[in-house]
Amino acid sequence: xxxxxxxxxxxxxxxxxxxxxxxxxxVAPGELYGLVxxxxxxxxxxxxxxxxxxxxxxxxxxxxGLDPVKQGSRxxxxxxxxxxxxxxxxxxxxxxxxxxxxxxxxxxxxDYLERTRRLLAITRLEPFxxxxxxxxxxxxxxxxxxxxxxxxxxxVLLLDEPTNGVDPVSRRELWELLYEFSAEGMTxxxxxxxxxxxERCHRVGLLHEGRLIAEGPPSELIGRLALEAYEVVGxxxxxxxxxxxxxxxxxxxxxxxxRLRVLLEPAGREAVAQTVSKLGARLEPTHTDFEDxxxxxxxxxxxxxxx
Amino acid sequence: xxxxxxxxxxxxxxxxFGDFTAxxxxxxxxxxxxIFGYLGANGAGKSTTIRMLCGLLAPTAGDATVAGHxxxxxxxxxxxxxxxxxxxxxxxxxLPVLHNLEFFGGAYGIGRRDLAARVDAVAALxxxxxxxxxxxxxxxxxIRQRAALACALLHEPSVVFLDEPTAxxxxxxxxxxxxxIRQMSQEGTTxxxxxxxxxxxEYCHRVGLMVAGRLVALDTPEGLKREHVPGAMFAVQGDGLSAASGPxxxxxxxxxxxxxxxxxxxRSDPDAWDEAGLRDALSSAGARVASLERIEPTxxxxxxxxxxSDTEQAPS
Numbered sequence: 221x222x223x224x225x226x227x228x229x230x231x232x233x234x235x236x237x238x239x240x241x242x243x244x245x246x247v248a249p250g251e252l253y254g255l256v257x258x259x260x261x262x263x264x265x266x267x268x269x270x271x272x273x274x275x276x277x278x279x280x281x282x283x284x285g286l287d288p289v290k291q292g293s294r295x296x297x298x299x300x301x302x303x304x305x306x307x308x309x310x311x312x313x314x315x316x317x318x319x320x321x322x323x324x325x326x327x328x329x330x331d332y333l334e335r336t337r338r339l340l341a342i343t344r345l346e347p348f349x350x351x352x353x354x355x356x357x358x359x360x361x362x363x364x365x366x367x368x369x370x371x372x373x374x375x376v377l378l379l380d381e382p383t384n385g386v387d388p389v390s391r392r393e394l395w396e397l398l399y400e401f402s403a404e405g406m407t408x409x410x411x412x413x414x415x416x417x418x419e420r421c422h423r424v425g426l427l428h429e430g431r432l433i434a435e436g437p438p439s440e441l442i443g444r445l446a447l448e449a450y451e452v453v454g455x456x457x458x459x460x461x462x463x464x465x466x467x468x469x470x471x472x473x474x475x476x477x478x479r480l481r482v483l484l485e486p487a488g489r490e491a492v493a494q495t496v497s498k499l500g501a502r503l504e505p506t507h508t509d510f511e512d513x514x515x516x517x518x519x520x521x522x523x524x525x526x527x
Numbered sequence: 528x529x530x531x532x533x534x535x536x537x538x539x540x541x542x543x544f545g546d547f548t549a550x551x552x553x554x555x556x557x558x559x560x561x562i563f564g565y566l567g568a569n570g571a572g573k574s575t576t577i578r579m580l581c582g583l584l585a586p587t588a589g590d591a592t593v594a595g596h597x598x599x600x601x602x603x604x605x606x607x608x609x610x611x612x613x614x615x616x617x618x619x620x621x622l623p624v625l626h627n628l629e630f631f632g633g634a635y636g637i638g639r640r641d642l643a644a645r646v647d648a649v650a651a652l653x654x655x656x657x658x659x660x661x662x663x664x665x666x667x668x669x670i671r672q673r674a675a676l677a678c679a680l681l682h683e684p685s686v687v688f689l690d691e692p693t694a695x696x697x698x699x700x701x702x703x704x705x706x707x708i709r710q711m712s713q714e715g716t717t718x719x720x721x722x723x724x725x726x727x728x729e730y731c732h733r734v735g736l737m738v739a740g741r742l743v744a745l746d747t748p749e750g751l752k753r754e755h756v757p758g759a760m761f762a763v764q765g766d767g768l769s770a771a772s773g774p775x776x777x778x779x780x781x782x783x784x785x786x787x788x789x790x791x792x793x794r795s796d797p798d799a800w801d802e803a804g805l806r807d808a809l810s811s812a813g814a815r816v817a818s819l820e821r822i823e824p825t826x827x828x829x830x831x832x833x834x835x836s837d838t839e840q841a842p843s
Contacts, residue, residue: 237664258695258700259696477826
């Protein structure tokens, strides 16, 4: 079966800013694909081109084999879009927002009632149907926006940073919802600036400054890392951190609980081990994760920008 | 400044909007040079608290003293003694970084002569030297973030409020930013910061947790873990884990079972359970365990424990 989503050599500039510098990827039907990268990496631009809201300067996009602009009406009926910005009517209640989108998609009364009942149940928004959208918490607002994007039962769902700025509890709930829809066969493209969320996707494209710098199943990308991660056990975290900051073999450091976690070039392991042992600490191996993939790809790049 | 060792003191700070109580009787103090983390779900009252502490919003009840000034009596004095960096870094994107700094310096009432020296100082601190003449819009998020911080530091505030300063910023810039925050703290600047990144919160000297407008926990990261996630913590990866978590939860000596990322975090009485025992229990409940290891609890575990039961309250 052919790909549900295709980005082929997408390029796009906004004035002096190059948002996309040739981005290509494909998403298979039923796949949960994550486009992961920091702000300004080009995630939203890619989503807008796929949704037919923006034309690329070069390259092309396909949704279920269709051109999202030239065959826009057919694409729109098969596509659900949850944009990053506030897309609901704040003055309308949860129920009124759902009704509005139900009419927009011209659903029959039977379909509308059945789908809203199901969506309200799985998002656990049922007790809040009479609350104005503007008075919802961030996590609940995102779940309502997701529900509105799903009312017409799209085959393909595009979500632009559904979890940005959402607390860890609501983040977890949103991902569980995505798993449910993915298990039912929906094709999902989701963007996120949270590196740890990459590991929740079937396949990931890592986007940085308008280019895809790594792509594959997250476990493979992590497995291919040439760097090693360690936790520094014992010693004073601040002192160890200060001492290792200038060490050539230390690619990055961050807290892991009360300990310091360091990402090392294997060749420098012994030297680092000696340094920390002078501070009364030792290195204990730990798992590498997706954030390390980013640090490994980008960490060496701009001078003076080392973490 | 007259506030002694405490840079920020909140006493019964409360803010109501109509029938809705956004912040309810919140009391705490922040010491000079402390990095104070203020965590909570969206809508828990973090930004409302910050707006009151910055003198931008009057409390309905209670009061706060910030850098020696009471927010209810002298909001202007509070505003001129603090630095504030909002969630959306409010820079003029069409202007070069330098013009943004000059604009904010003027707004803070810094005279022309002092301004040049202050711009040099904050640009050096935040390492912006190479970007002063670049139009802000063309810069990556991590550099814009440092520019926004530089603007908030121009008038040498003794207290800096950072509202989700690293949201959406890449992992390298996040690390650099926190190095800078810790350096400022060591030099005596008080930092009041909110974040959704629980690993960053580990850098805070103390952390307060907000749930539905109330401050429900306040301690050092170590203290919070001791109190809220006691016992031995294990991370489990594998298949069929969610189905097996129910039966596991009902066993004696199992304190908590939480979905965590793609796996489970299991917390247990260390005298009753070891790796092998847990592995057996999960297998007999139908799970295929790929890996199981003892881990140190993090603030995310604390957050999930304290906040999970309380985030989705029924409407009153």
